[in-house]
Amino acid sequence: MTAPRTLYDKIWDDHLVDQQEDGTCLLYIDRHLVHEVTSPQAFEGLRTAHRKVRAPEKTLAVVDHNVPTSPDRALGIKNEESRIQVEALATNAADFGVEYLNENDKRQGIVHIVGPEQGFTLPGTTIVCGDSHTSTHGAFGALAHGIGTSEVEHVLATQTLIQKKAKNMLVEVNGELPEGVTAKDIILAIIGEIGTAGGTGYVIEFAGEAIRALSMEGRMTVCNMTIEGGARAGLIAPDEKTYAYFKDRPRSPKGKAWDMAVEYWKTLPSDEGAHYDKIVRLDAASLPPIVSWGSSPEDVIAVTGVVPNPDDIKDEAKRTSKWRALDYMGLKPGTPITDIKIDRVFIGSCTNGRIEDLRAAAKVVEGKTVNANVDAMIVPGSGLVKEQAEAEGLDVIFKAAGFDWREPGCSMCLAMNDDRLKPGERCASTSNRNFEGRQGFKGRTHLVSPAMAAAAAVAGHFVDIREWK
Numbered sequence: 027m028t029a030p031r032t033l034y035d036k037i038w039d040d041h042l043v044d045q046q047e048d049g050t051c052l053l054y055i056d057r058h059l060v061h062e063v064t065s066p067q068a069f070e071g072l073r074t075a076h077r078k079v080r081a082p083e084k085t086l087a088v089v090d091h092n093v094p095t096s097p098d099r100a101l102g103i104k105n106e107e108s109r110i111q112v113e114a115l116a117t118n119a120a121d122f123g124v125e126y127l128n129e130n131d132k133r134q135g136i137v138h139i140v141g142p143e144q145g146f147t148l149p150g151t152t153i154v155c156g157d158s159h160t161s162t163h164g165a166f167g168a169l170a171h172g173i174g175t176s177e178v179e180h181v182l183a184t185q186t187l188i189q190k191k192a193k194n195m196l197v198e199v200n201g202e203l204p205e206g207v208t209a210k211d212i213i214l215a216i217i218g219e220i221g222t223a224g225g226t227g228y229v230i231e232f233a234g235e236a237i238r239a240l241s242m243e244g245r246m247t248v249c250n251m252t253i254e255g256g257a258r259a260g261l262i263a264p265d266e267k268t269y270a271y272f273k274d275r276p277r278s279p280k281g282k283a284w285d286m287a288v289e290y291w292k293t294l295p296s297d298e299g300a301h302y303d304k305i306v307r308l309d310a311a312s313l314p315p316i317v318s319w320g321s322s323p324e325d326v327i328a329v330t331g332v333v334p335n336p337d338d339i340k341d342e343a344k345r346t347s348k349w350r351a352l353d354y355m356g357l358k359p360g361t362p363i364t365d366i367k368i369d370r371v372f373i374g375s376c377t378n379g380r381i382e383d384l385r386a387a388a389k390v391v392e393g394k395t396v397n398a399n400v401d402a403m404i405v406p407g408s409g410l411v412k413e414q415a416e417a418e419g420l421d422v423i424f425k426a427a428g429f430d431w432r433e434p435g436c437s438m439c440l441a442m443n444d445d446r447l448k449p450g451e452r453c454a455s456t457s458n459r460n461f462e463g464r465q466g467f468k469g470r471t472h473l474v475s476p477a478m479a480a481a482a483a484v485a486g487h488f489v490d491i492r493e494w495k
């Protein structure tokens with residue numbers, strides 16, 4: 027009998043090519059996702075060294091960060107820097123024989139939404155991408171994490187990655203989520219609890235009945251933001267929901283290969299008695315809808331709360347940094363969260379740009395109107411999400427309410443395209459980062475769930491979604 031192993035241990039063991047005495051390992055990579063921001067130098071490196079992409083069929087390129095989301099995107103990209111990056115990816119993909127989904131392909135979208143949709147992401151695989159939110163794919167029981175550009179080159183050339191094994195952390199979320207509280211609130215609460223460095227050195231496995239009860243989309247939201255808690259990756263054991271998600275996806279295994287894959291996936295969940303270096307427990311039933319108030323994803327509070335007073339913090343450096351955050355955010359301690367007025371709403375991103383997120387937002391705004399002081403946009407995470415939403419008539423609901431209905435991409439999650447906040451503008455955003463300048467120079471970001479963002483768009487300020495009528 028081998029010792030009981032975690033899900034992480036199992037995927038790791040199955041991909042280990044070599045291990046040195048000091049713990050440095052060579053890991054086989056099953057899937058490599060590529061986007062336009064972190065790949066140009068990597069391809070250039072290959073060119074200079076006269077190397078090929080070792081496994082083009084295990085590499086998928088898609089453009090997302092720099093694409094315009096306006097309906098006239100076919101007219102091209104005005105910003106030169108953005109245009110050059112996008113053109114470089116098109117050229118590189120063609121030169122190296124890598125499949126590429128360009129901005130006019132209906133399968134195009136944010137890389138972390140496209141991978142699973144295509145069945146390129148699969149349980150039990152190792153997945154990398156030059157992007158920190160690669161952790162999203164952990165929702166499917168894949169060991170997935172972001173890598174830097176030099177590592178992108180290494181993976182393109184060798185289909186392997188040099189790594190040291192991380193420690194195992196278990197985050198168990200038990201109980202049942204109350205109505206109006208979502209996967210986004212779970213992960214914001216976890217980061218609030220452990221802090222942005224709490225996961226450093228760990229791979230976090232999320233378990234417990236509240237995680238099992240989440241849809242695949244919800245699980246993706248949780249794993250997406252694992253990186254904001256400092257962890258290397260997030261993982262959720264595959265189950266019947268996971269298998270159902272992948273059945274008949276374009277790149278999923280078919281026929282006998284499918285049956286064999288499912289048999290293998292069933293062996294992946296952590297063994298009874300497997301060792302975790304750290305365990306954190308959370309009660310889902312006691313979670314409120316959460317709003318971030320500062321410039322770090324750990325700066326979170328219940329929607330029923332008030333802006334905290336940094337003077338209550340003992341640690342001086344932390345106290346100073348939280349005062350700075352409040353200053354940046356233009357907020358005063360003691361202000362009820364529901365008194366905070368907003369100018370913009372952004373519903374989208376790889377955190378919350380999926381069909382379930384759009385359905386949740388549409389349910390809130392149906393028959394209502396966006397507040398006269400608010401400019402609100404909905405950006406589907408992929409062309410397929412957009413198509414599905416339109417088939418369900420969600421676009422009609424949004425447009426009737428006064429939302430802007432856009433083309434897929436990263437959009438206002440980060441200021442790398444035309445969608446951005448103006449200085450001082452305050453935004454209720456379903457994305458994952460509220461750093462200074464993240465959504466535009468001097469822009470102010472509050473992280474919330476899609477339903478909370480939608481309600482804020484209508485009310486013009488934050489509201490407790492549990493009281494929404």
Ligand SMILES: CC(C)[C@H](C(=O)O)[C@@H](O)C(=O)O
Binds near residue numbers: 063
């Ligand atoms: C541009 C890219 C490298 C970056 C990341 O790594 O995450 C972006 O996606 C982000 O969300 O900040």
Ligand code: SF4
Binds near residue numbers: 376435436
């Ligand atoms: S949507 Fe945002 S977080 Fe996700 S990959 Fe794009 S920029 Fe990064």
